[in-house]
Every structure is written in structure tokens, then in C-alpha cells.
Amino acid sequence: MILNSKIPAGQLQSKWEDYKSTCKLVNPANKRQIEVIVIGTGLAGASAAASLGEMGYKVKAFCFQDSPRRAHSIAAQGGINAAKNYQNDGDSTYRLFYDTIKGGDYRSRESNVYRLAAVSASIIDQCVAQGVPFAREYGGLLSNRSFGGTQVQRTFYAAGQTGQQLLIGAYQALERQIALGNVEMYARHEMLELVKVEGKARGIIARNLITGELERHFGHSVLLCSGGYGNVFYLSTNAMGSNVTAAWKAHKKGAFFGNPCFTQIHPTCIPVTGDHQSKLTLMSESLRNDGRIWVPKKQGDNRKASEILEEERDYYLERRYPAFGNLVPRDVASRAAKERCDAGYGVGTSKMAVYLDFASAIMRYGKVEAHKRGLAHGDDKAVYQLGKDVVKEKYGNLFEMYEKITGENPYEIPMRIYPAVHYTMGGLWVDYELMTTVPGLYALGEANFSDHGANRLGASALMQGLADGYFVIPYTLGNNLADDIRTKAMPTDHPAFAEAEKEVSDRLTRLMSIKGSESVESFHKRLGKIMWDKCGMARNAKGLQEAVTEIQALKKEFWSNVRIPGEISEFNPELDKAGRVADFIELGELMCLDALQRNESCGGHFREEYQTEDGEALRQDDQYMFVAAWEYKGDSRFEMHKEVLDYEVVHPSQRSYK
Amino acid sequence: MEHHTIGLTLKVWRQKNNKAKGQFETFNVKNISTEMSFLEMFDVLNEQLVAENKEPVAFDHDCREGICGACSMYINGRAHGPWHNTTTCQLHMREYKDGDTIVVEPWRANSFPVLKDLIVDRSSFDRIIQAGGYISVNTGNAVDANSLPIEKHRADESFAAAACIGCGACVAACPNASAMLFVSAKVSHLALLPQGDPERKIRSVNMIEQMDKEGFGSCTNIGACEAECPKGISLENIARLNREYLGAVFSGDSQNA
Secondary structure: OOOOOOOOOOOHHHHHHHHHHHOOOOOHHHHOOOEEEEEOOOHHHHHHHHHHHHHOOEEEEEOOOOOHHHOHHHHOOOOEEOOOOOOOOOOOHHHHHHHHHHHOOOOOOHHHHHHHHHHHHHHHHHHHHHOOOOOEOOOOOEOOEOOOOOOOOOEEOOOOOHHHHHHHHHHHHHHHHHHOOOEEEEOOEEEEEEEEEOOEEEEEEEEEOOOOOEEEEEOOEEEEOOOOOHHHHOOOOOOOOOOOHHHHHHHHOOOOEEOOOOEEEEEEEOOOOOOOOOOOOEOOHHHHHOOEEEEEOOOOOOOOHHHOOHHHEEOHHHHHOOOOHHHOOHHHHHHHHHHHHHOOOOOOOOOOOEEEEOHHHHHHHHHHHHHHOOOOOOOHHHHHHHHHHHHHHHHHHHHHHHHHHHOOOOOOOOEEEEEEEEEEOOEEOOOOOOEOOOOOEEEOHHHEOOOOOOOOOOOOHHHHHHHHHHHHHHHHHHHHHHHHOOOOOOOOOOHHHHHHHHHHHHHHHHHHHHOOOEEHHHHHHHHHHHHHHHHOOOEOHHHHHHHHHHHHHHHHHHHHHEEOOOOOOOOOHHHHHHHHHHHHHHHHHHHHHHHHHOOOOEOOEOEOOOEOOOOOEOOOHHHHOEEEEEEEOOOOOEEEEEEEOOOOOOOOOOOOOO | OOOOEEEEEEEEEEOOOOOOOOEEEEEEEEEEEOOOEHHHHHHHHHHHHHHOOOOOOOOOOOOOOOOOOOOOOEEOOEEOOOOOOOOHHHOEHHHOOOOOEEEEEOOOOOOOOEEEOOEEOOHHHHHHHHOOOOOOOOOOOOOOHHHOOOOHHHHHHHHHHHOOOOOOHHHHHOOOOEOHHHHHHHHHHHHOOHHHHHHHHHHHHHHHHHHHHOOOEOOOOOOHHHHHOOOOOOOHHHHHHHHHHHHHHHHOOOOOO
16 A cells, blocks of 8 residues: 655645635535544644634544543643744744654655644634633733754743643633534543444444443544643653553554554653652653752762762763753753653652752842842851742742652752653654545544654643644635535444444453453553663664564463453543553554664664664665554554655754754 | 540441432451551451452542542541541541541532442533633634733632632532532632633623533532532632623623523
8 A cells, every 4th residue: 555645746835825715625514414523622622622623523522531621632731832032033834844854763754744834823812812821921911931952932831730721711711612513422432443434433332431331423524633642651741540541443444553653751850760650740740940969979879969079970961962951852851851760860869860950040039039139148057048939930830740650849849851652743644634545534643653763852742733624624624625515424223333342342241351460550560660671761683572472472461361350431531541451552552663673873762783873863865764654463462654754944953952 | 746546336328229229337457657648548448348258438639739629528427528628638647546437438418429439420510501601712812921911919819719720619618509619719719810701701601601500509609519628629719600601681782692
């Protein structure tokens, strides 16, 4: 099969404008007859469902949480990028496009990324109109801050709760459409199968998580907005319920999976404390605006941070990357932290942590405040107090969260941080129209592979989720549905629905009848350990081969020894989790295969065999300038297809942040 | 941080489903690290129950970083437990001593029926938002974001109200099971912004009407909601809601609501 990415012809700058001007439309009367299913209600799902509802389509939206407002987009902290150039610091659509392409280490599609940058400004307008309370300056205009991998200030934010505020905006737009009857909401429902009729996506089988009943739902098209798969590692910054199940079911029904090995390890998370750990908590990248990262210059230094003198500290990011300093992209910062800890310079009891220190930022802000108040020669204590107030206003909620979790006050003692799994750049392969290889099936937001290449820049996930939902899918869906207006809504007693439902019900029965002795949680932890050790921040061929064997053995064990208490036909969170872990196990194997075939290092994918002399990622552009799109061929069998990436405008070079 | 392990007695509400009668069940857990979160302590309990071939305790939880609003445990008579401005998932076990007994119940309110064990149905909150908790702007209608300057303090106040996570602790803490803090937070968030102005009267009237329809109790200014709110939503919002509501009702402009 030859992958057709359907990139419109013409100049990069005009592709999307041309597309919008020439794409097919569906007239209002026909829209009322067309049903669309949306899976997931995070930024991508809620914005898509609301926008399509406004346009007149009949939308059904599904989420596994008790309310659409709880989708994990809510936890995004730092901000959202947009090429507004409000700071007059030289930003432009092209520069945002360029930074994103470069940040992704030249493994994303130019046309998609340019479109993302081009619609970014409209996202901010839309969100402000909805009442999203972004941070503002005293003059009443919007405030911006910097994020990693860029040299301009283009990040809009709402304290450390930007994702929450954007999601609430999209959620309210969605609830309005629910009130108007344009969207039907199915909370506490999980998609467990895709239904295809004559090769096209025509519906889903969903399980009502409260009653355990299976339901059939028809849709002319199905949109997967179900997020990423970071929980394959067990420990990640994802919510406990975040899962790959909807995307994996679609994959097994013909949707290719793009670049599954591209996962993002976020540099600033609170370190693991013990085996009891259920998740890891992110400390926003925005903290790197003001926090300085360091370790002692001496190996195995057990002194307290306060006892280590300035000249005994190694600010290793500032040392290695003077141009970007603490604001290098995430993959670079994560690897640098791992390198220091592996070499024996780590801090804290586990020695698997580095310091993120605000002392100099507090003094710097304090001096500015003291100056404003005519206290230029104030004593250090007064300056410190003034500076602390400034830092509190910027990051107060994050500092409080850190203290609740660790019991340490980060104003007094530097934060201890370590990298953790955060985001997955890989996902279902989609064309320019966000359609997967199954006609009528789309993937939006983190669920698709499209815009971030091998590494996502900070504050770009929120941008992409909302770009896909508010500004892309309303056009591209119509362009395809225009050919479907004669298709009547299908009754769900169609044999395709019956067959899909039987598959789901057989699988659930099989899971429940194993009655083994090991808990779902335990299997999940074991999978996570294999993935983190062998397909984590650094990978090599030998480790990946071992991981594939170990995962296959784990899969066998799972299907013969998992213990799921309770019944099928009731509220059974253990059964929900079991289905998700079973899918994660299969995905884990594919991730290792993908990492194994990619004999290069790029972005978040670091193969130890491919590095420069000073330990930077070494790409192999002549061989691997492609998207690996995997086709499911049956149990543990996958076939790789390539979408070659053509760089018409940007010339890939080795990324340098020095 | 210094840490050690403790053992606890837990008295937990068990209820098979919405129709069944519930009761407390007592469990003992050992080797609880003081570095665990309260929900990780429940993970330990549930692993223990699975090992004994018993059904684990069902509870709502998702992000485990205090922002999604899913977790909802009533701990020793307090919504989200003893820590100020803290959700259940952010409460950590260093609060407790070896040998302590902890009683854990679901949110108690007629408008939040129990679905299973510690899980309640909070869809009434979504229906209140449907009644008017939004600004009616379709995608693509927006003007440039900086064409509408907003005073910093108003924007900050609006943000403080918008920080509500919809967990329902305010209702659980209130002896009348009133949802006034929740409703007032949304009304304040939108009324403080110029974008929210055109619909402010209709909004407050319709949201209050829906709140009453859902069976939430009346506000008698007790203040337990504010005290237990994990996001520090202020009672001032309720005062603002009352002004908004009265203004709307007396001006007669809410007729077409």
C-alpha cells in the first residue's frame, strides 16, 4: 500500500488557504442528517464536538471519565504557543513553523506544521472570546512567557493551569451544544471496537462503564481524540485512566500506527520515591524560565544543597548549551540530566535527581522590586522577601504542589527533579486531512502522529489539540462527507455491528474467565519496567530485542494468569483496566520494534549506537527521513510502510542549541 | 524528607450499586510509607483485596495531581480530608500516625447519588453548566485577542473563580448540600469579563433554576464550602452571585431566559 498524505499542491504558505477555498462543503440541510462520533473530550475532542455541533452535524461524544471536563488536557500546566508577535520580538508564522520543525528534529510533515503555526493566532482569539482568563499585564493586554527551544516569547498562559482553563473553555462550548441538542454526551463510556462497513468507519461498540452493557452507535464518520499512550510505561505524568485502547482497536481494524517509538521524556518531574508510586507529577517547563539546573561538581556529594558553594556547582545546561541555557528543548534537557546522574553526580537519597534552583531568580526579582520601591541598598533579607513574592505570583501553585508531595519547601531548598514520560509524539498515521488509513476514521490531537516529529516543544500540545478540533477538522471532515450525503444512517442491527459486538463480548468473557492469581496492576507495573529500562530515554538494539521477547512472554502470562474480580455486567474498574493493560502490552511490543528499526537517534528517540562525540543525537537523514507507519497483520505481526518526508522549504541540519 | 512506615485501620463505605444498601467495612493495612499519597494507600488496600480474591474498593480518581476534580473522598468527616486547599489525591500519608483509624465515605448529597462504594454521580453539575455556564460564541467568530484589554485585577479575580475543578466538595461539606459555591464560581468567572456581559442576567437566573431543579439545598451562609474547597474558591463569589441574580430578577430582563 502506498501512503497518500494528500498534501495540497502549491507554495507552503498558501496550501491551507487554497484548501479552505476549494474544499467541498456540506449544505445545512444535509448536515442535519449526518452523524459524527467523537471519542474523547479533551482539547481536541471537546473543541471538535462543539465546533461540529455548531455547524449543524449530529454529534455523539464519548468519554470514560464521569464528565467531559475531566479529560487529561486539564492537567497541562505551562501554556499554549501562538505566533501573535505581541511582544514585538521578531515572531512570525514562519518562525513558529521553523522552531516546531527543528524542535521535532526534522521528522514531521512541513505542510501540517505550517498549517498549525498559521492557525495558532486564531486559537488565542477564540479562547479569549470564550472567556478563558489568560494572564494579563497591568495595561490589560495579554502576557507572554518563554518556553524551551525558542528565543521569542510566544507562550500564553493562565498561571500554571493553562490546560485547565483552555479545557474549561472547550467544555463549556461543548455543554452549550449539548443543551441545544446538537451533541449527545456519553460519559463513563469506553469505545471498545470500531465498526467498519464496506471498508469505511461507520460506528463503534462502546461499553457503558456503570452497567457493563455493550452499546452500538452508528456514525457517518468517527473521530478519535483519545490522547496519547504514555501510560504504557506505567509511571508517567498521564492520568491513571489515560489509555491507548480506542486507538489500538482502530489500529487492529486497519489504521496504521505512525512512529510509535517517539515518546517524550519530560525533564522536570518530581522523582520517584518508591515502589508504591502510582504516577509522576510534572513541574512545568515554565519553571526553567527562572530556575537554574545544577548538580555538585563532585561525584557522590552527600552534602545539603545549601552547603555546596557556588563554585562547587555544575550548571551543566548553561555550560553545555550557552545559547539556550536552561531553555534547551525537552529531549536535550532530559538526556543531560540522565547523563549527570548515570555518571554519579545525582542528588537526593535515590541519587536519581538534579536540582532546580530558584535562589538566584528570587534575588534577581527582589532587586528589581527593591529598586522600584527606592530600596536599592536594602538588606538581602528584604530583597529576598520581595523576590519571593514575585516568584510566588508566577509559580505559586506549582511550588505548593511540590511541597504537598515531597514535604519540602522549594523556596528554601532547591527542587529535586528527574525526567519522566510525558507525551507521545507517535500515534495513528493521518493524512493532511487528519484521516487515518481507514476511510471515514480520523485522529486528532495527541492521538495522531502528525505535527511534532521526534520531539514536541513545550506549549505546543495545547496548540495542536485545539488547532485540530476548532480549525482543521471542520473543513476536512466536510470535504469528505460531501460525498456521503446520500448515505442514510444505518440501523445498528446491521451484521457488521453484531459481529463487532460479539468480538468485544467474547474478549471480555475471555478476560473474566482467566481467574488467575496476579493482579492487573502488577502486570502493568512489569510492562512499565521493561519499557522504561529498554525502550526509555536511551535504547540499544540488544535491549530492544530482549524487550520484544520479554513482552511476548508477559502477554502470554497475562492471558493465562490475570485475576479480575467482580462481574462483567456491573461497574468494574478492574475489568476496564485489564482491557487497557492488554492493549498496552501489544503496543509496547510495536514500540520496541519501531525503535529497533530506526537505526538513528532523533529527538526523543535516542539509540546509544548513534551519537556524536559529545553525546548529542545523530540522525541518519539519508536512510531515516520517513514516517514509519505500521500495519497490523495479526498477533505480534506488523508490517512497516514508509511515508518519505520531503523538506521543500527547511533544510535539515544537525540541531544545535549551543 | 524523612519517612517511615505505618499501619492503619480503615472503615470504608461499601455499596454494590445504586440500588443496594451500603455499609461500612473495616480493613487493616500495613507497611504504608508516609511518602505515599492517600490514594496510593488505597492502591495498597486494593492490591491486598485482589490477592484475597475480594472485590477492590471503587473510587473516582484520574489525574492524581489535584486538577481533574475526579477524586472525592469524605475522610474522617471532612471533604478531601484534613489538609487545607488540597484534593484527596494530594493528601499524603505523613499526616497520619501508626495505629490511626480513618473513616472514608463518599460525598453525601441527594443530588450526588452513590453509584458504587465511594463513587457518586455528579452529572448534575454538568447540567447546571448546560443551563448557561458558557459564553455563546461559535468557532471562528472571534476578534483579535488584544482588541479587548481587561484590567489585570479583574482578569485575576475571574481566573481565581475559574480555578474551580467541579469536584463537589462544597456540596459534600455543606449541611444543606447546597451547590452555591460551584454555581457562583462559574457565574463570577464569566460575569467579571466583558465577554460574558451580554448573557450575565440570563445566565445567573437559568443556572440557579437548574440548581434548584437538581435538588441542591439552599445557602445559609455557613461557609463550610469555602473551608473545604481544594482550590480556595472564595465565599465572595456567592455574594456576587446573589447580586447578579437579584439584579437580573428585579430588572425583568431575564424573562426570555
